[in-house]
Amino acid sequence: MQKRKFIPFSEVKHQKAIVVDSAHPNGVLLSHWRGTPTPEAIQDDTSAAIVLNALRLNLPELGVANVTANHFDIDGFVGVWALLNPELALENEELLRQMAIIGDFRELDLNHPLAGEALKLVCWINAKERALFYKPFEADTMEEKEAAQCVQKFNYFLREFGTVLGNPDWEKGAWEDEVASVLLGYRDVYKPDTMLTRYPEIGLVIVETPHPVHYYALFSRTQGFDIVLSCYQGNKYELEYKYTTWVDIASRPTLPRISMAPLAARLNELENSGRRWTFDAITETGPLLRLQGEDLTRTEAYESPTEREIYTSSIPVQVLKEQVVSFFDASYKGIERKYKWTWKEVKELNSGSGK
Template sequence: MHSVLLNATSRAKPFAPFEENETSTKERTWKREEIVVIFVVLPFFQPCKAVSTLGRNRIECSSKHIFIFPKNMSIDHRGGGGVLNHEQPHSSSFLSLFKSALYVWHSFVRCVGVYAFVQIGKTIVIYKKKYPYKRVVRGWVPWSGSEHAEDVLVVDCTHAKNKTITHHKGSSTPREVKVGDTSTENVLHAIKTRHRFTTKRGKVSRVTCDHFDIDGLISVFSVLHPNDAVKYEEILVEAARIGDFREFEHVNVVAPASVKALRLCSYINQVEKERFNLPFVGDEKENCLLKYKHFLEYFKGYVVACGTCDVDRIHEEFELTMEGEEEFSKVLRDAKLVREHKNDITKWFEVSTTVVKLPKPVHYYALFGATVGTDTCIAIYDGKRYEVEHKYTTFVDVQSRETQPRLDLTHLAKTLNALEEDDGIKRNFKWEVAGVTDTGPLLRLHDLSASARLTKAERYQHPDQRKINPSSIPQSAFLETVKSYLTFGQKEMARYAKINPLAGREVDCVGDGSGYLRGKNWTWKETQTLNANVDWSAWDRERTSA
């Protein structure tokens, strides 16, 4: 095992991927192949073309060519042309020695040439096999939303003019590239299929992104280091999913690649928090520039470390100081807590929602890990503390499964506020939620005092890092109200889509016949149109009459 020193705190240079030791068997195999090739090619290098036959025993030689003198051959000086005659038995010892030396020298040069030819060919084959994807993008550049540059590739965000590879809605990403759930998957697919954006044909030499997050970082890294990205594809794709969708899949089976990817995500999160700032804090443009400069310098070494050995052996095998151990351990503890309450996890597949009941708030990676396959999470904590959140999976276009269009939760917030006031006690709390186009609309009970209201950065943080206020609504009534709201809304949108087919859609919006919408690549225009045609007054009448 090669020992590679990398200490990020001392700003050591990142290490390159170490080479695996080839076995002696492979070395012997190559030697045997070389010998076979030499003996096969050797006859074609015989200098027979430099010699012309004049007769049965007479051969003419040209002074411009080197040739092998046969044994018992002497020079016939008759005619002055330099003719070799087998019949002349007398030859000087000097000439014989010269002929022998010349033969040995020519054979040596010939063998060296063949061996060099074989070695060059072998080197080319090995290099092509090890590095099949040529790096055409040479560097990262800061984001410029207005600049139109033919040689700039935009990843994990949209741009009105430049070449783009992302999973975001409304982007100009080519259809043949948009095959994954994350931008990282789309970029890697473009690399492996040698799409024009990742080859010389695309005339791309720079890459950019308008924000910093795990999926964006890995997308940029993959474009800059295509061979390393493909080599560690499984871990990088899983890390992008954990980072973007916050889904550390752990409830049933924990895959080794998921654990390694979680370790990589924990490193990125901790370094971002300790050395720079949290997302949505400060000048995003300036912070983005500093973060990319730092991580692109050191990230490759950590990818190799996580991809090469078990996470608990990284420090000893690589002598590596890798931040993130604290968050990594916390996610594993919280995931264990979620699994202990596995029987309290309920999935409402008809409305793509998961209900998770826990004694206390946990890390997002552990919480959303129990919601894989659905798009809305209802978290129920002890003390009548509730949160409802639309996941990031409906903010972007995922290709692995069909989704439902996002349902606006604004009217649900009004209904819950009315239920809160029914207890006859005036309280300084209010249910609030962001609009349907927010990255992750979070419906929660806010404290209306100015000092207690959460900023977007605080809402983005993990549930265990923010205060969740208790509600006066009983748990059963809360769940019944939310489920009724989601069911009514989805059915109303399906009814409208059936009467008024959505222009340009290539899927059957009511394909499963259940009365709920299913499809891929929902546009914001479609989502807003469907929500605008839901008659919530009918739901109010239905709820109050029940």
């Protein structure tokens, strides 16, 4: 197989490279980013899965010596590592696929026989990333931005990952706390006091559970849905578009993102707690609508709900749920699901709606 090396993203303009989970005009793109020209034969939901499909088929386009990405996350890292270690990657193909799903879409499914091992590896990466480098999106506020900063992360994890893959328990001290938090939350969202209401026609699932849990636990019950309304005790709420609508997923058609500006305006008419409902732009990776949402940095918004304060609303839960459902029912009227929405199409649908 082709011997490859990782190069910083800035070097792609000077030398052709396989570009993973990113885009560049001088690259062979293996990415689920919206609008990237992924060959039909290797299309998949995550970029790592696209890479693994390409390796499995031994695509001729893979005959490039350089590999890169413009950011570090688990999906992108798995794809880069797989290209540099193709034989070992194909031996561990299903485990790596699970890592990418958990890391990117936060959809943990402990019914999968390899999900437990994948979770350990994902949490090991999370822990080491925070301890040794910087949190996701923190580079936004640094002088040197993510495309340059992430090289140090790639260099470390490309060197160390093979050892931990072979024996995750060797690094148990790094991952055990987060794994425990995930498993406790997973248990909680499957208890009788957690209620789910699904609205498949609008891609919405309402999760009513006593308290916030880790994202990997919360989204474990949202597979196949793209909008999650979390309702916690004490009239605490968050509404979120999942990352599944930021990328091109291949497993199912989706509806486009709709600006939550009109919904926020309506909730502010009803809210008398003294706080205001705010919303993220539809181009954010996981747009949130919540009370005092503008107070969150991108790093804080990316963290699990357990890591941020969620404020008490004056709106009763039944009223809140009715407002959310009626908003999306009206917004999606006449819009059909499809594959590969373009950002141009999404923005045109939202023109005049606020943000």
